[in-house]
Amino acid sequence: MRYDWTPLWRSTIGFDRLFNVLDEVQRTAEESFPPYNIERLDENRFQISVALAGYTPDEVTLTAEQNVLTLEGKKAEKEEKTFLHRGISTRNFKRQFTLADHVEVKGARFEDGLLLVELQREIPEAMKPRRIAINGITPGKVTQIESKAA
Incomplete structure (x- = not known):
């Protein structure tokens, strides 16, 4: 079942990205080919494995364009074959990963x-984050600011 977000678009301001993400999640849930795994190799390395x-x-x-990785497959049928059973898909597909x-x-x-796709987070x-030195008066040392005698 696909949900229509149109009524919410009319009554909200500034939530455009949220509805785009929700729509993308819903669309992705409906797609099932090709099957894939996403694996964390360590804190900053990931791998997408796609069964092809x-x-x-x-x-x-x-x-890869901006924050979207697009995988497309176009199967080229070389010759006409007669299958008694066809369980291996040869259809065209497009799958996107955010x-x-x-x-x-x-x-x-x-x-x-x-297909193994290696990903790395590089901040x-x-x-x-970096440590900032705090400059101040050293304890026990008094510094006088210029002053005029009254």
């Missing part, structure tokens, strides 16, 4: 029928 049995690297494109800020794609490779130096 029967696809070659030439039939798959991976695009990446958090400062998460970058470091590489991708095919391994044992899986810029300017955004990392």
